[in-house]
Amino acid sequence: MRQSLPATKIVGAILAILALAAGPPRAFEIETEQYFAAVDGSSEITIMSTADLSVFAPLVRGFQNRNPRVSVRYVVLSSAELYSAVLAGEAAPDLVISSAMDLQTKLANDGFAQPFRSQATETLPAWARWRDELFAFTLEPAVLILSKPAFADLPRPKTRQDLIELLRDNPERFKNRIGTYDLRTSGLGYLFGTQDTRQSETFWRLSEVMGALQTRLYCCSGQMIEDVRSGELALAYNVLGSYADAQDESNVDIVLLEDYTSVMMRTALIPNSAKNAQLAGTFINYLLSTDGRALLRAEIGPGPLDTDTFSSEQNLRPIRLGPGLLVYLDQLKRQSFLRAWASAIIQP
Amino acid sequence: MNAPLKPSASLRQRLRLQLLGLIAILSLLLYFSVRTIAGGAAETTQDNILSASATSIIEALHAEQDDILLDIPYAALSMLGANSEERVFYRIMTKASTITGYDDLPAPETFPAPEQPVFYNSEYRGSAVRIVAMTRVITVRDTPTEVLALVAQTRLGQDAITARIANTAAALGVGFFLIAGILGALTVESALRPIVNIAQAVQRRGPHDLRPMLKPAPLELAPLLASLNSFMERLRTALLRTEDFIAEAAHRVRTPLATVRAQTEIALRRAKTPEDREALRAVIRAVDESARSAGQLLDHASVTLRADKMERGDVDLSALVKDLVHGLAPTAEIRDIRIILHPAEGEFTTIGDPVLLMGALRNILDNAIKYSPDESEISVVLSAEEELCCITICDSGRGLNDAEQKTLTRRFGRGSNVADVVGSGLGLTIVSEVVAAHGGSFRLTPNKERGTCAKVCLPRK
Numbered sequence: 040m041r042q043s044l045p046a047t048k049i050v051g052a053i054l055a056i057l058a059l060a061a062g063p064p065r066a067f068e069i070e071t072e073q074y075f076a077a078v079d080g081s082s083e084i085t086i087m088s089t090a091d092l093s094v095f096a097p098l099v100r101g102f103q104n105r106n107p108r109v110s111v112r113y114v115v116l117s118s119a120e121l122y123s124a125v126l127a128g129e130a131a132p133d134l135v136i137s138s139a140m141d142l143q144t145k146l147a148n149d150g151f152a153q154p155f156r157s158q159a160t161e162t163l164p165a166w167a168r169w170r171d172e173l174f175a176f177t178l179e180p181a182v183l184i185l186s187k188p189a190f191a192d193l194p195r196p197k198t199r200q201d202l203i204e205l206l207r208d209n210p211e212r213f214k215n216r217i218g219t220y221d222l223r224t225s226g227l228g229y230l231f232g233t234q235d236t237r238q239s240e241t242f243w244r245l246s247e248v249m250g251a252l253q254t255r256l257y258c259c260s261g262q263m264i265e266d267v268r269s270g271e272l273a274l275a276y277n278v279l280g281s282y283a284d285a286q287d288e289s290n291v292d293i294v295l296l297e298d299y300t301s302v303m304m305r306t307a308l309i310p311n312s313a314k315n316a317q318l319a320g321t322f323i324n325y326l327l328s329t330d331g332r333a334l335l336r337a338e339i340g341p342g343p344l345d346t347d348t349f350s351s352e353q354n355l356r357p358i359r360l361g362p363g364l365l366v367y368l369d370q371l372k373r374q375s376f377l378r379a380w381a382s383a384i385i386q387p
Numbered sequence: 388m389n390a391p392l393k394p395s396a397s398l399r400q401r402l403r404l405q406l407l408g409l410i411a412i413l414s415l416l417l418y419f420s421v422r423t424i425a426g427g428a429a430e431t432t433q434d435n436i437l438s439a440s441a442t443s444i445i446e447a448l449h450a451e452q453d454d455i456l457l458d459i460p461y462a463a464l465s466m467l468g469a470n471s472e473e474r475v476f477y478r479i480m481t482k483a484s485t486i487t488g489y490d491d492l493p494a495p496e497t498f499p500a501p502e503q504p505v506f507y508n509s510e511y512r513g514s515a516v517r518i519v520a521m522t523r524v525i526t527v528r529d530t531p532t533e534v535l536a537l538v539a540q541t542r543l544g545q546d547a548i549t550a551r552i553a554n555t556a557a558a559l560g561v562g563f564f565l566i567a568g569i570l571g572a573l574t575v576e577s578a579l580r581p582i583v584n585i586a587q588a589v590q591r592r593g594p595h596d597l598r599p600m601l602k603p604a605p606l607e608l609a610p611l612l613a614s615l616n617s618f619m620e621r622l623r624t625a626l627l628r629t630e631d632f633i634a635e636a637a638h639r640v641r642t643p644l645a646t647v648r649a650q651t652e653i654a655l656r657r658a659k660t661p662e663d664r665e666a667l668r669a670v671i672r673a674v675d676e677s678a679r680s681a682g683q684l685l686d687h688a689s690v691t692l693r694a695d696k697m698e699r700g701d702v703d704l705s706a707l708v709k710d711l712v713h714g715l716a717p718t719a720e721i722r723d724i725r726i727i728l729h730p731a732e733g734e735f736t737t738i739g740d741p742v743l744l745m746g747a748l749r750n751i752l753d754n755a756i757k758y759s760p761d762e763s764e765i766s767v768v769l770s771a772e773e774e775l776c777c778i779t780i781c782d783s784g785r786g787l788n789d790a791e792q793k794t795l796t797r798r799f800g801r802g803s804n805v806a807d808v809v810g811s812g813l814g815l816t817i818v819s820e821v822v823a824a825h826g827g828s829f830r831l832t833p834n835k836e837r838g839t840c841a842k843v844c845l846p847r848k
Contacts, residue, residue, distance in 0.1 A: 148474045149489075150512040170472040237461055362475035363465025371457045371487045 067124040071115040075099050080110035084318045087114045087121055087132035089139065090305065091261075094338045101334050102325045109318060118142055118226040125151055131312040134319040136305065138179070138279075139226040141364040143306045147172040148362060152308040155320045159327035167304060167343035169360040175304035176326040176342045177335055180355060181231045182280035182300070184264060185292040189216070189273035198298040199241045202276075206248045213252050218263045218275035221256035222380055227303065231277040232380060233367040234301045234358050241298070246383035249276070254384055267291055279303070281339040295354065302357040304343065399579055406571040410564055418560035425552040430517075433545055434506050437519040440467055441504060441538040444477065445523045448534055455486055455527060455534060467540050476511060476539040481532055488537075498522045498535050514541045581605045585612065597623035630688040637681040637688070644681070648674045679753075683813040686746045687820075701848060702744055704735035704776055705769055711748050712767060715756065723762040726752070731769040735776040737845040739825045744845075747821035750814040751780050751841045758784035759838070775827070775844040783838035818843070 071092050088095060092115055099111045114132070116124065118139030125135055125146055137143050146152055152172035160174055167175040183202070185195065193209070196202040206213050220228020235242035255272070257263045260282040263275040268290045283293050307326065309319045325331045332342050343357075358364070366372055443463040449456055457479055467475045478488035482498070492511060499505040504521040518539040524531045581604060588602055599616040648671060655667040712728045719726050737744075755765050759782045768779045815831075818841075822829040827845035834840050 148476075150474070150514070170474070359465075361465060361468035362473075363461055363468055365475065366459050366461050366464050369457075369459050369487050372459050375456065375458055 067116060067120040067127065067130075069114050069116045069120070073113050075103060075111040075113065077103060077108055077110040079108050081108045082315065082318060083110040083112065084133040084315050084322065085112040085114065085131070086134045086136060086319075086322070087116060087124060088136035089116065089118045089121060090136060090339075091115065095136075097338060098326070098331065098334050101330055102322055105325065105330075106318075106321060109321075122146065125310050125312075128310075128312045131314055132310060133313040133315045134307060134322055135310055136307045138303055138305050139230060140304060140306060140358055140360060141230055141368050142226065143173055143308055144169065144360055144362070144364040145368055146310070147308060148365060151311055153311050153313065153316060155309055155316070155323060157320060157324050159324045162344065163327065164343055166357060166359055173306050173308050173360055174323055174327070175306050175360065176323075176331075177281070177305040177339050178302050178341050178343060178345075178355075178357065179279055179281040179305065179339060180295055180300045180302045181234075181277045182283060183274060183276055183294040183296055184267050184278050184283050185274045185294060186267050186270055186272060187290050187292055188270055190292065195292065195294060196296075197294075198296055199239070199245055200298070202296075203241065203245055203248050206252060210252060213273055215253045215255065216271070216273040217249050217252055217254040218257055218266060218272045219249065219254055219277055219384075220260075220263075221258060223377055224258055227260075227279065228277065229367070229373075229377075230303065230358070231301055233376065234356075235277070236376075238299045238301070238356065243379075243383060245276070246380060250384040250386040253386075256384070264291065297354050299356050300354050302355050304357060304360070305339070306360070398582075399575055402575045402578070403572060406575065407568060410567040410571055413567070414560040414564040417563055418556045421556035421559055422549075422553055425556070426549050429545060429548040429552065433517055433540065433542075434519065436467060437506070437517060437538050437540060438504055438521070440464065441519045441521040441536045444479065444538065445521050445534070445536045448479070448523060448525055448536075450525050450527045450532075453528055455481070455525065455532070457487060463538075467538070471544050473543055474512075474514060474516075474541045476516065476537075478535075478537040480535050480537070486534070492537050492539055493518070494535060494537055495520050498533050508542070509539070511539060514543075515546070516541050517545065581608060589615075597626070634685050634688040637685040641678055641681045641685075644674050644678045648678070680813070683750070683817065686750070687813050687817050698740045698742075699738055700741070702737050702739050702741045704737055704744075704778065704845070705731060707741065707745060708748065708767060708769055708778060711745065711752060715749070715752050719756050719765070722756070722759075724756055724759050724765060725763075726756075726765045726767060729766060729768045733771060735769055735771065736848045737776060737825070737827075738848050739845065743821045744825070747818045748778065748780075748843070750818050751843070754814050755780055755782040755784065755839075755841070758782065760784065771847070772844065774847050776847050777842055777844040779840055779842045781834045781838060781840040783834060783836065786833050786837055786839050 073092055073096070075096075086095075086099075092113060095113060099113055103109060103111065118137050119142070121135060121137050122139070122142040122145075124130060124132065135143070135146070147170055152170075154171040155174075156171050160168060160171065163174060183196070189212070193205065194201075196205050206217075220231065222229045222232045232242070255266075257266075257275075260279040263272065263278050264283050266272040267275050270290070280293060280295070283291065307323050309316050309323075313319055326335065327342070327344060332344060335342055336345070367376065440463045443460050444457070447458050447460055447463075459477075464475055464477070467473060476489045476492050478490060478492040478494065479486040480488075480490075480494065489511075493509045495505055495507065499520055499522050501522045501524055504519050506517065506519050509516055509518055516539040518537055521536045521538075523534050523536070525534055526532070585600070585602060585604060585608060588600065597619045599619060600612055602612075604612045651667055651670045651674065655664060655671070658664045658667055709728065712726050716726055752765070752767070759765060763783050765780065765782045768781075770777050770779065819829045822843055822845070825845055827843060829844075830842050832840045832842065
């Protein structure tokens with residue numbers, strides 16, 4: 040997933056050293072950073088994002104084709120780090136792109152975002168924006184992925200109920216071969232998990248059954264997909280479909296469960312502390328433009344402006360932006376939820 | 388005597404101003420009451436949602452051993468975000484510490500009583516917020532503990548609604564003001580119409596119309612109208628009495644004058660010396676003149692009297708004129724004056740009082756004879772002009788100047804060049820009043836060479 044070009048690594052390392060030399064250590068940890076220099080770089084924006092560089096690099100280049108004088112600093116970090124970076128207000132990103140809808144909503148709710156209006160944002164459906172501060176630009180379903188060899192002689196589960204029955208009936212085959220997010224460490228996994236409990240009680244039963252089969256816990260979708268492809272895992276639950284799509288599919292089956300499938304929306308917001316809010320707005324417009332959407336579709340999947348997806352697939356449930364998402368960020372709520380989940384999924 | 392009355396403040400204006408003032412006050416009242424009531428209703432709606440949210444949170448509170456635990460229902464916050472862009476904050480606290488949520492959300496100084504939520508406005512994170520505070524007592528380690536739940540929501544929607552309500556209320560107020568203003572103006576007009584009607588009816592009356600006003604009058608104007616009518620009745624009685632008196636006086640004078648004339652003529656016949664005869668002739672002329680004046684006074688009085696209740700019948704003017712010429716021919720012949728009646732074709736019929744018309748025309752012809760030199764001619768022409776039939780009597784007398792034409796038709800007004808001829812100045816007044824009473828016109832114009840033409844035109848039947 041990381042860029043393998045040595046030049047980039049060197050640039051990243053130099054930049055990291057410069058950053059270290061320039062001031063005190065940051066209050067947050069970054070994963071990767073790349074500087075897309077413009078030929079005539081008269082202005083610059085900093086984008087902090089949870090999306091992998093490989094996914095976003097084509098978009099940044101597409102943006103620079105249209106705005107050749109803008110240099111872009113693209114920083115990849117985890118959603119929690121991103122959240123604290125905005126709260127700290129230092130290293131001030133101009134644009135924040137994250138898959139953690141709840142944290143993004145909290146930033147907007149707590150007054151860390153500034154409003155932005157344009158023709159493109161006005162055309163977004165109401166469920167894909169909040170307060171003119173938070174804008175969704177992708178639709179990414181939480182999917183079940185299956186290893187084709189492991190399911191060679193088994194029926195493909197269509198619903199969670201199917202899956203529960205399948206796991207109960209074949210414990211020896213799935214023991215230690217199931218993967219899912221560790222909700223304690225993964226923000227996205229936590230979001231999917233909490234949304235599951237909103238949709239149906241089957242989540243708890245599924246967690247119990249998965250716990251009994253010594254389910255392995257992961258930090259990231261990429262890792263799970265990797266292990267399913269290699270055959271180490273028979274199935275992985277609540278994987279980010281867009282990442283599964285992006286990978287080689289020969290060994291992997293992607294299932295959108297029919298009882299319901301939560302759909303996460305990647306969102307962008309412009310923090311109050313942004314130095315170049317106007318350019319950040321231009322970038323949002325680009326993400327929502329026809330060109331930007333075409334690139335996004337190729338890399339990640341459709342966006343909210345490609346709404347045909349929803350009329351055809353009734354089981355897709357987009358996670359709604361709004362203060363409801365704040366509930367699961369509540370300290371007590373989170374503790375009690377994670378306690379219940381851990382006791383279900385981690386069984387001796 | 389007829390100095391125009393200086394009117395005091397207009398009734399219409401006063402009514403309009405007072406009504407407009409009243410309507411303006413009502414409009415403002417409407418504006419403020421709509422704003423207050425609707426604004427209050429909108430606030431109540433927000434309070435209800437906040438209250439529901441706080442209730443669902445507080446009901447999820449429970450104690451487990453030493454801890455107060457809370458599992459905020461998803462709906463508690465999502466209901467606040469339904470169809471709105473409001474930011475949402477909450478804080479759950481005991482008197483000692485904040486359990487969860489935003490620990491700097493402003494809390495009331497004392498916890499409200501359980502089941503009695505308190506609502507208040509405040510400022511939080513740069514926005515105006517509406518906050519509900521709700522208390523619940525839960526038992527932790529056998530000790531009752533008060534837990535306060537605060538739920539806050541920004542007031543964007545509230546402000547938008549308030550602004551919209553203010554606009555609607557303003558539109559309502561202005562609309563009410565306009566409609567009520569127009570209706571008020573119409574009401575003023577309709578209330579004043581009877582007064583205007585009566586005023587116009589009085590104005591339309593001729594100077595001699597002293598009949599009582601019989602128009603139905605509104606209750607408030609009835610006394611005024613009754614007083615007016617009784618005043619006119621008294622005036623009419625007084626006028627009639629005056630004219631009666633004049634007629635009576637003239638009559639009383641005329642009879643003895645006839646005796647004096649007869650006796651003087653006898654004396655003239657017996658007189659021996661030319662001086663005596665001359666003196667007696669002068670007496671006769673003076674007596675004649677007096678008799679004529681008395682006759683005219685009598686005529687005038689009867690015109691005034693009769694104009695009110697004039698007889699109206701068909702009058703054949705050509706016959707009337709023929710009779711008139713015939714009657715006055717002897718008087719003219721004494722002075723060798725020829726009256727030439729030009730023959731006219733067709734019918735000349737008017738509607739009116741033959742006695743009054745005869746009197747008027749006799750006065751004109753009489754004047755013509757009086758002011759014509761001896762051995763001259765007087766022409767009488769009857770002509771038809773569209774809807775009118777006109778009688779033109781022309782003499783070749785001394786004539787009159789333009790300025791005098793108007794003054795001549797006034798009572799007792801006389802020409803400036805007639806001092807040597809006896810006359811009362813009543814003749815032409817009678818003519819003009821009679822003609823006016825018949826709806827006709829009377830004009831004096833200079834004759835072509837010398838003398839005067841008098842033209843009377845009356846509407847044709």
